[in-house]
Amino acid sequence: MEIKENIHAAPAVSHDHGHGHDDHHDHHQSFWTKYVFSTDHKMISKQFLITAIFMAFLAMGMSMIFRLQLSWPNHPFPFLESIIGKWGKGGVLDSGFYLALVTIHGTIMVFFVLTGGLSGTFSNLLIPLQVGARDMASGFLNMLSFWFFFASSIVMFASIFIEAGPASGGWTIYPPLSALPQAIPGSGLGMTMWLVSMVLFIVSALLGGINYIATVINLRTKGMSMTRLPLTVWAFMITAILGVLSFPVLVAAALLLVFDRSMGTSFYLSDIFIGGVPLDQVGGSPILFQHLFWFLGHPEVYIVLLPALGLSSEIISTMSRKPIFGYKAMIGSMLVIAFLSFIVWGHHMFVTGMNPFLGSVFVFTTLLVAIPSAVKVFNYIATVWKANIILSPAMMFAIGLVSFFITGGLTGIILGDSALDINLHDTYFVVAHFHIVMGSSAFFGMFAGVYHWFPRMFGRMMNKTLGYFHFWTTLICVYAVFFPMHFIGLAGVPRRYYTNTAYEGWDGLININELITVFALLAGVAQLIFAFNFFYSMFKGPKAPQNPWRSNTLEWTAPVEHLHGNWPGEIPEVHRWPYDYSKPGAKEDFIPQTVPASETPESNRPGDH
Amino acid sequence: MNLLLIIAVLLGVLVTARLLNVVQLASSLSGEDKDETQARHDKWNGIGMMTFMIAGLGLMIYMTLKYQPFMLPEAASKHGKETDFLLNINFAVIGIVFFITQIALFWFVYKYRHSASRRAYFYPENMKLEMLWTIIPTIVLSALIITGLSSWNRITNDVNKGDGMVVQVYGYQFNWITRYAGADNMLGKSNFRLIADDNPLGVDVSDPAAADDIMTKANEMYIPVGQPILFEFDSRDVLHSAYFPHFRAQMNCVPGMTTRFYMEPTITTAQMREITGNEKFDYVLVCNKICGVAHYTMKMKVVVVEQAEFDSWLKGERPVVPAPEVVPAQNNQIDNTVDNNEAANAAV
Numbered sequence: 001m002e003i004k005e006n007i008h009a010a011p012a013v014s015h016d017h018g019h020g021h022d023d024h025h026d027h028h029q030s031f032w033t034k035y036v037f038s039t040d041h042k043m044i045s046k047q048f049l050i051t052a053i054f055m056a057f058l059a060m061g062m063s064m065i066f067r068l069q070l071s072w073p074n075h076p077f078p079f080l081e082s083i084i085g086k087w088g089k090g091g092v093l094d095s096g097f098y099l100a101l102v103t104i105h106g107t108i109m110v111f112f113v114l115t116g117g118l119s120g121t122f123s124n125l126l127i128p129l130q131v132g133a134r135d136m137a138s139g140f141l142n143m144l145s146f147w148f149f150f151a152s153s154i155v156m157f158a159s160i161f162i163e164a165g166p167a168s169g170g171w172t173i174y175p176p177l178s179a180l181p182q183a184i185p186g187s188g189l190g191m192t193m194w195l196v197s198m199v200l201f202i203v204s205a206l207l208g209g210i211n212y213i214a215t216v217i218n219l220r221t222k223g224m225s226m227t228r229l230p231l232t233v234w235a236f237m238i239t240a241i242l243g244v245l246s247f248p249v250l251v252a253a254a255l256l257l258v259f260d261r262s263m264g265t266s267f268y269l270s271d272i273f274i275g276g277v278p279l280d281q282v283g284g285s286p287i288l289f290q291h292l293f294w295f296l297g298h299p300e301v302y303i304v305l306l307p308a309l310g311l312s313s314e315i316i317s318t319m320s321r322k323p324i325f326g327y328k329a330m331i332g333s334m335l336v337i338a339f340l341s342f343i344v345w346g347h348h349m350f351v352t353g354m355n356p357f358l359g360s361v362f363v364f365t366t367l368l369v370a371i372p373s374a375v376k377v378f379n380y381i382a383t384v385w386k387a388n389i390i391l392s393p394a395m396m397f398a399i400g401l402v403s404f405f406i407t408g409g410l411t412g413i414i415l416g417d418s419a420l421d422i423n424l425h426d427t428y429f430v431v432a433h434f435h436i437v438m439g440s441s442a443f444f445g446m447f448a449g450v451y452h453w454f455p456r457m458f459g460r461m462m463n464k465t466l467g468y469f470h471f472w473t474t475l476i477c478v479y480a481v482f483f484p485m486h487f488i489g490l491a492g493v494p495r496r497y498y499t500n501t502a503y504e505g506w507d508g509l510i511n512i513n514e515l516i517t518v519f520a521l522l523a524g525v526a527q528l529i530f531a532f533n534f535f536y537s538m539f540k541g542p543k544a545p546q547n548p549w550r551s552n553t554l555e556w557t558a559p560v561e562h563l564h565g566n567w568p569g570e571i572p573e574v575h576r577w578p579y580d581y582s583k584p585g586a587k588e589d590f591i592p593q594t595v596p597a598s599e600t601p602e603s604n605r606p607g608d609h
Numbered sequence: 610m611n612l613l614l615i616i617a618v619l620l621g622v623l624v625t626a627r628l629l630n631v632v633q634l635a636s637s638l639s640g641e642d643k644d645e646t647q648a649r650h651d652k653w654n655g656i657g658m659m660t661f662m663i664a665g666l667g668l669m670i671y672m673t674l675k676y677q678p679f680m681l682p683e684a685a686s687k688h689g690k691e692t693d694f695l696l697n698i699n700f701a702v703i704g705i706v707f708f709i710t711q712i713a714l715f716w717f718v719y720k721y722r723h724s725a726s727r728r729a730y731f732y733p734e735n736m737k738l739e740m741l742w743t744i745i746p747t748i749v750l751s752a753l754i755i756t757g758l759s760s761w762n763r764i765t766n767d768v769n770k771g772d773g774m775v776v777q778v779y780g781y782q783f784n785w786i787t788r789y790a791g792a793d794n795m796l797g798k799s800n801f802r803l804i805a806d807d808n809p810l811g812v813d814v815s816d817p818a819a820a821d822d823i824m825t826k827a828n829e830m831y832i833p834v835g836q837p838i839l840f841e842f843d844s845r846d847v848l849h850s851a852y853f854p855h856f857r858a859q860m861n862c863v864p865g866m867t868t869r870f871y872m873e874p875t876i877t878t879a880q881m882r883e884i885t886g887n888e889k890f891d892y893v894l895v896c897n898k899i900c901g902v903a904h905y906t907m908k909m910k911v912v913v914v915e916q917a918e919f920d921s922w923l924k925g926e927r928p929v930v931p932a933p934e935v936v937p938a939q940n941n942q943i944d945n946t947v948d949n950n951e952a953a954n955a956a957v
Contacts, residue, residue: 271801283865287866378738399714413703468654506679
């Protein structure tokens with residue numbers, strides 16, 4: 001209701017009376033409706049971002065604690081006891097809590113930071129602003145989406161404090177381990193809270209996703225055809241479609257797991273003898289869970305990655321002052337990746353006892369993903385070739401993303417090859433692979449997005465020097481942390497081991513483990529610099545100009561002061577695609593989408609769209 | 610290692626120093642022309658990108674050489690030699706792509722830094738180029754898919770050959786038990802409801818096939834060299850994964866479902882001790898699927914010996930179905946493994 005009112009009210013206010021407009025709203029927008037139960041997509045995007053930043057620091061802190069154990073096994077760090085209490089008796093991390101940390105670290109990073117934080121922040125901020133809409137298709141559902149996300153974050157956070165500890169069967173929660181509290185303490189109340197939290201999270205993801213899709217399809221401004229959409233919007237829409245199709249399957253998997261845990265069914269359980277007694281549940285299969293889980297789990301990888309690729313496409317083109325190379329090929333490759341992502345899930349299951357023939361089908365589809373990915377990489381490189389590059393912090397992070405995407409993507413070719421996966425499955429090689437290609441790439445995309453659109457979010461600029469410092473320390477640390485993990489994996493060290501010295505043959509690797517931990521700690525310090533820069537600039541940063549990066553897209557035509565409804569007057573009309581940078585003959589090196597062809601006779605060329 | 614650390618620290622110091630430099634520049638320039646500040650940023654960060662790329666690639670090569678000795682030694686199984694060869698080919702292919710793309714990326718970023726006097730080259734698309742870098746990866750990947758799959762099919766089809774000596778590997782929290790099929794090369798049936806202190810595998814002793822089955826006493830597994838072995842994996846409680854890093858073999862143990870893996874060890878433990886120059890070297894079987902708090906302790910020594918030695922070792926192990934005259938008092942498998950569970954019990 002309120003949205004409608006605003007939408008109708010907004011056009012009545014002219015440019016000159018922008019402040020009057022704000023005042024007008026202040027008087028029936030209390031603190032609660034403006035900052036808490038907001039239906040404005042810009043505020044919701046900030047809510048997502050700030051929640052995700054807190055969750056990211058939590059998950060990063062956890063990784064530092066378990067890195068200490070991995071490089072200095074059983075060495076007492078007295079401060080641990082003061083942080084984690086009984087789980088760190090005498091300063092030595094408990095082996096069960098180690099698994100809990102690994103589990104919650106993975107869950108938070110994958111879902112709460114890189115899914116909720118990335119899509120939630122940037123889809124919300126950019127979809128309405130870049131397609132030229134007053135707000136999301138449904139502001140109310142959008143608000144619900146955030147609040148489900150927030151509730152799910154609270155449940156996940158709370159699960160850390162329960163007596164038996166949080167879920168600890170790994171972020172993939174494979175049953176029977178996750179189904180049987182007798183098997184691991186974390187599979188008691190902790191696992192229940194994990195499942196509750198994830199179901200809330202999925203509700204949030206679905207509400208968000210449906211909204212994003214509806215907005216892109218229905219609320220594009222005049223002239224904004226699908227082939228004039230910025231690649232960010234394409235990426236967000238494809239991501240939302242992936243989420244809407246795959247997340248419900250995780251609900252199904254979780255629901256069956258709940259039945260197995262609490263109601264005595266046996267979807268995933270069979271022939272189990274534990275705690276000195278045989279269980280009554282027979283006839284189920286743990287493999288079924290894996291199929292259901294990875295049917296979401298694999299598209300999830302692209303749910304994490306595609307928005308980051310979309311953000312970086314936009315940033316690389318803008319800061320290179322050059323059109324993105326192969327706009328249509330970029331869209332096409334995203335569509336192909338999205339399609340393939342649904343038929344590759346079995347590559348997580350080559351050695352689970354799945355039929356080897358089925359395995360070979362998945363090898364085929366998996367390695368096919370490398371083709372559209374290669375196209376994307378080559379297109380990025382072609383975009384920076386003969387460009388005129390402004391190295392803003394956002395651009396640096398976008399370049400970092402491409403570098404990680406190459407490094408991590410290439411090792412995927414090895415892991416996707418079932419014959420090679422036999423030996424590398426579940427080793428540190430896998431840890432290295434996905435932390436680089438999914439974790440670091442997506443994180444760099446997110447950082448790039450924050451630096452680039454911070455002025456759009458908060459009307460202020462972030463400090464560049466701190467931004468560069470953040471970039472360089474993070475880039476170096478991330479490579480130093482994850483690249484050496486390939487060596488550990490090739491030495492055959494399994495992941496999720498409490499000590500990497502369980503077998504004598506791995507003792508020689510302790511130096512690498514120390515190196516990794518030192519750089520991981522440094523990386524953590526670098527993130528504090530980012531947090532400082534972020535929160536400081538939010539209040540004290542210099543005021544942002546209207547279009548700080550001289551960008552073509554619509555969001556930079558909306559006033560710096562936020563209005564509910566985005567544009568004070570008419571919504572601008574779109575006349576061209578978003579990548580007219582350095583067009584020969586043009587007066588400036590950019591032509592915003594709102595400039596009609598009739599105003600640029602000097603630079604029009606055949607085939608413009 | 611120390612050298613590596615020094616290089617890494619130096620790199621860090623260099624970057625920090627350079628950044629502090631930029632901080633000072635920026636503050637001294639504040640109020641001056643903004644474009645000029647950005648031009649300095651572009652220049653120094655461009656140089657930084659180039660430096661990072663060269664130093665990074667150099668360190669990568671250095672580390673790969675340096676850590677070569679810590680990687681898995683020579684594959685000790687027939688199929689392992691094949692997959693190792695395949696792995697090296699894959700590494701060569703992705704290595705080439707890696708170097709070309711990373712160098713191009715960082716070099717272009719350095720080379721095409723912003724200049725106010727220049728415009729970027731307006732180059733939105735080129736169908737031929739797009740086709741080129743769609744088709745070439747397709748061809749390369751096809752080759753990798755074909756070689757990978759033919760290897761995979763051979764490895765997994767061997768399970769059905771029927772010539773392997775059947776060995777059961779049974780996982781439970783947090784240890785392994787091995788059972789040999791005996792002369793008939795058939796394992797006796799088992800049922801999880803029959804599991805008891807003196808029957809840890811739940812073997813159905815009324816099954817004739819179980820009569821000659823032999824279970825190992827201690828926490829170790831012997832296998833003969835040059836003899837194909839068909840592993841049958843089972844689990845009592847949760848998922849485990851039987852991972853033999855040196856044989857490049859791995860298969861999950863799934864409760865309620867028997868999984869199989871066929872392989873032929875080619876190097877005895879004694880020979881491997883010579884190859885590695887480590888007289889204490891032992892093959893190992895580790896659990897590679899998170900299975901509980903003591904997951905990391907779940908391992909078993911694997912000993913590869915000549916056939917004759919294997920035969921005499923097997924004679925000393927106990928049959929699953931106890932002969933009446935033998936008193937099986939000291940052969941309680943569960944008792945034998947209690948020590949290995951200490952960590953688990955302490956943690957619980």
